[in-house]
Amino acid sequence: MKVVVRESTMVRPGEETPTTTLWNSSLDLIAVNTHAITVYFYGPNDATNFFDTKVMKDALSRALVSFYPLAGRFKQDEDGRVEIDCQGQGVLFLEAESDGIIDDLGDFAPTSESLKLIPVVDYSLGLGSYPLLNLQVLQISKFLLLKTVMYEEFFPKTGKNIYKNE
Structure with missing residues (x-):
């Protein structure tokens, strides 16, 4: 399955927001830092703007x-x-597209094929270099796939990043 990114945009808040610094909790500070990966599938409906990324970006x-x-x-x-x-x-x-089909993903277990659906985050550039939330909207054959990568912490004793071979 080949995934091609058509557009990459930084979406900012639509209005002025507080300029401040927020502390993380003590529990957040001892946790392993990673992004939590979630994948959502939506079948097309009759709406004319079903895959209108402008509508999605405005809502975001x-x-x-x-x-x-x-x-x-x-x-x-x-x-x-x-x-x-x-x-x-x-x-x-x-915003991305693929010539694959949903069946290419099998039972949706983490595989090299399913990893192609996840936005890549380069952690090597330092703590402040990457957004806390990354969204990738992928049109895959006749289905829409919305993927999020949101920063989340996993505790070393209870969580493991299933997408890395550790």
Whole structure:
């Protein structure tokens, strides 16, 4: 299955949001940092704007006004504590397409094929370099696939990133 990204956009909050820094909780600070991966499938309906990414981006922009920390970035304070820097930098929105079909994914277990559906995040560039939320909308054959990669922490003793061979 080949996935081709047609457009990559940074969607910012639609209105001015608070410019502030938010501390992470003590539990967040001891957790392993990674993004949580979720995948949603939607079959086409009769609406003419079913796959209208402009409508999706506008809705996301409005939602980010209330959920403005998601449009921020991580940073470290002078003592090294990780915080959310709320400057309205935005959320990554990718529009992609594939010539594959849903059946190519089998039972949806994590495989090399299903990994092609996940937006790639380069953690090597540092803590403040990547958005807390990445969205990729993929038109796959006759189905729409909405994938999110949202920053989440997993505790070392209870969670494991199933998409890495560790």
